[in-house]
Amino acid sequence: MTDVDNLFREYLAEHRAGGEADPRSFLARAEGADRLELAALIEAILERSPGREWDAVAFAGSPAARAAESVATEWDLEGEVEEASVGWRELLPALRNRVQVRRRDLVARLAEGIGAPGQEEKVAAYYHQMEHEQLPAAGVSNRVLEVLGGILGQSAETLRAAGRVVSGGAVEDTAMPAFSRKALEDPQYGAPSAASPAEAERTRSAEPDLVDELFTGGPDAGT
Amino acid sequence: MMPADGACGGGYRWTPPHRRAGEGPRQEPGAASDQRLLGYDALMFREKKDFELDRLSDEELIAYVVAAREAGRLDAARVGLSIFAHRRFDDLVRRALVRVPTRQDAEDLAGQTLEGVFKAAFKGEAVGEAVNFMYTILARRIADFTDKRKGRETEPLPEDMDDEERKRRDAAISPDETGKVDLADVLERLWKLLSPLHQKVVDDYVFDGYDAKETAERVNIQLPDLDKPMTDQNVHKIASRFREDLRGALGA
Numbered sequence: 001m002t003d004v005d006n007l008f009r010e011y012l013a014e015h016r017a018g019g020e021a022d023p024r025s026f027l028a029r030a031e032g033a034d035r036l037e038l039a040a041l042i043e044a045i046l047e048r049s050p051g052r053e054w055d056a057v058a059f060a061g062s063p064a065a066r067a068a069e070s071v072a073t074e075w076d077l078e079g080e081v082e083e084a085s086v087g088w089r090e091l092l093p094a095l096r097n098r099v100q101v102r103r104r105d106l107v108a109r110l111a112e113g114i115g116a117p118g119q120e121e122k123v124a125a126y127y128h129q130m131e132h133e134q135l136p137a138a139g140v141s142n143r144v145l146e147v148l149g150g151i152l153g154q155s156a157e158t159l160r161a162a163g164r165v166v167s168g169g170a171v172e173d174t175a176m177p178a179f180s181r182k183a184l185e186d187p188q189y190g191a192p193s194a195a196s197p198a199e200a201e202r203t204r205s206a207e208p209d210l211v212d213e214l215f216t217g218g219p220d221a222g223t
Numbered sequence: 224m225m226p227a228d229g230a231c232g233g234g235y236r237w238t239p240p241h242r243r244a245g246e247g248p249r250q251e252p253g254a255a256s257d258q259r260l261l262g263y264d265a266l267m268f269r270e271k272k273d274f275e276l277d278r279l280s281d282e283e284l285i286a287y288v289v290a291a292r293e294a295g296r297l298d299a300a301r302v303g304l305s306i307f308a309h310r311r312f313d314d315l316v317r318r319a320l321v322r323v324p325t326r327q328d329a330e331d332l333a334g335q336t337l338e339g340v341f342k343a344a345f346k347g348e349a350v351g352e353a354v355n356f357m358y359t360i361l362a363r364r365i366a367d368f369t370d371k372r373k374g375r376e377t378e379p380l381p382e383d384m385d386d387e388e389r390k391r392r393d394a395a396i397s398p399d400e401t402g403k404v405d406l407a408d409v410l411e412r413l414w415k416l417l418s419p420l421h422q423k424v425v426d427d428y429v430f431d432g433y434d435a436k437e438t439a440e441r442v443n444i445q446l447p448d449l450d451k452p453m454t455d456q457n458v459h460k461i462a463s464r465f466r467e468d469l470r471g472a473l474g475a
Contacts, residue, residue: 004466009432012430012432013432015317016432021317022317022320022326022391023317023320023321023394024320024321024324024390024391024392024394024395025387025391025394027321027394027395027396028390028391028393028394033470033473033474035396035400036396036400036406036473036474037466037469037470037473039321039396039406040406040407040409040410040469040473041410041429041469042317042321043318043321043406043407043410044407044410044411044430045430046314046317046318047318047354047355047358047407048430049314051281051310051311051314052309052310052313053277053310054273054274054276054277054306054309054310055309056273058309059305059308059309062309062312063312063316063330063333064308064309064312064313065305065308065309066334067308067312067330067333067334067337068301068304068305068307068308068309068312068337070334070338071304071308071334071337071338071341072297072300072301072304074338075292075297075300076297095295098268098294153296154295158295
C-alpha cells in the first residue's frame with residue numbers, strides 16, 4: 001500500500017469510529033501530489049458519508065447546535081414579520097381545522113383551562129369575537145392565550161401578535177371588525193357556536209366576572 | 224470490518240444507494256419545489272417523533288422542516304433542523320477544513336451552508352439530491368472565503384497556539400495548489416466514467432474500506448451472473464487504475 005492508501009484508510013477508520021477526523025492532521029503528513037490525491041479522497045468520502053445518527057445529548061451544546069440555533073433565530077425574526085400579515089379571523093379557524101377540533105370542543109377546553117368550567121356560553125361568546133376580530137387583543141389575558149395556544153399548537157406570543165392584525169390589512173392598535181377576507185373553514189370543524197354578536201353584547205353588559213376579566217382585562221388579568 | 228447491513232460504530236450508519244454522491248448531477252438552485260412529491264405540505268402537516276425524523280432521508284427531512292415552518296410549527300421545524308444539523312454539520316466542517324486553515328472558519332462556513340440549504344428550500348427551490356446541493360453551497364462559500372482572504376496580510380498566529388494546531392493550519396489545501404480544479408468534482412467525474420461493476424468495486428474497496436477479498440465476495444454475491452467471478456487481484460487492478468487516473472487528472 002502507498003502512503004496515501006495508508007493515510008486514507010487511517011482517516012476512514014477514525015471518521016467511522018466517530019473520532020475528530022480532522023483532515024488537516026492527515027494532509028500534514030503527505031506532500032505534493034500525494035496531498036492532492038488524499039484531499040480528493042477525503043472530500044469524496046465526506047460527501048458520501050451518511051452522517052451521524054440523532055443523539056439529543058451529544059447535540060446539546062455542540063457547534064452543530066449553535067449553528068442550528070443561529071438558523072432558527074433567523075426564522076423567528078422572519079416569522080415575526082410574517083405573523084403581522086395574518087389576523088385572528090384567518091389564523092384561528094385555520095389552526096382549529098389543522099388540529100381538527102370543533103369550536104364547541106375548543107370552547108369547553110378553553111373554559112376548563114382558564115378556570116371557568118360551566119361558563120362555556122360566555123367563553124364561546126368571547127371566542128366568537130376573537131375569531132371575528134371584534135375583541136381587542138390588548139385586552140385578552142396571557143392566561144387565555146396560553147390555554148388557547150396549547151389547544152391550537154401555537155405560542156401565546158404568536159396568537160397575540162396575530163390579534164394585533166386585521167386580516168388582509170395592516171397592524172391595528174385596536175381590533176376593528178374587518179370583513180375584507182374570510183378564512184376558509186372546514187365545515188366539520190367550523191360549526192357555529194351558540195354565541196352571536198348580539199349575545200356577545202348581552203354577555204358584556206352583564207356583571208363582570210372572571211371570564212370578562214380574562215378576556216378584557218389585559219395581559220396580566222387573572223394572575 | 225463492516226457488518227453486512229453496513230452498520231458500524233461511532234454513530235455511523237448504512238447509506239441508502241440513492242444518497243450516494245455521484246448518482247445525480249450537482250444540484251443547482253432554481254427548480255420547483257418537490258415537497259408535495261415527498262408527501263409533505265403545510266396543510267397536511269403532522270408532527271413526527273425524533274426517531275421517525277432520524278429515519279428520513281435528507282430530502283424528506285428538509286421537506287418536513289419546510290412544511291412545519293409553513294404550518295406555523297416552528298417548534299417542530301426546529302426539531303427537524305436540529306436532527307439535520309446533527310447529521311451533517313461535522314462532515315461539513317471537516318470538508319471545509321480541507322480548504323480553510325482554522326476550525327472557527329470551517330464552522331462558520333458550515334453554519335452558512337446550513338442556512339443556505341434551508342433558505343433555498345423555503346424559497347421553493349428543489350434541493351433534489353440534498354447532499355450534492357449542500358456541498359455545492361459549501362464550495363461556493365469556501366470560494367468566497369478564499370477570494371476575500373487573497374491579498375490580505377496573513378494574520379499573526381496567537382502566541383499560545385500549540386505546535387499541532389500550527390501544523391494543521393498549514394495543512395489545508397490552498398487554491399494555489401489546485402488552480403481552478405475542484406478535487407471532488409475530478410474524482411466524481413472519473414467515477415462516473417467507470418462501468419457499474421467497476422463503480423461497485425471502487426465504492427466497496429476504496430470508499431467503504433473493505434479489503435480486496437471481501438470486495439470480491441460482495442460483488443460475486445450481488446452479481447452472481449458475471450461471466451467471470453470477481454477476484455481480489457481484479458479488485459486491486461480496478462482500484463489501482465482508478466487511483467492512477469485520479470492522480471493523472473489531478474496533474475500529479
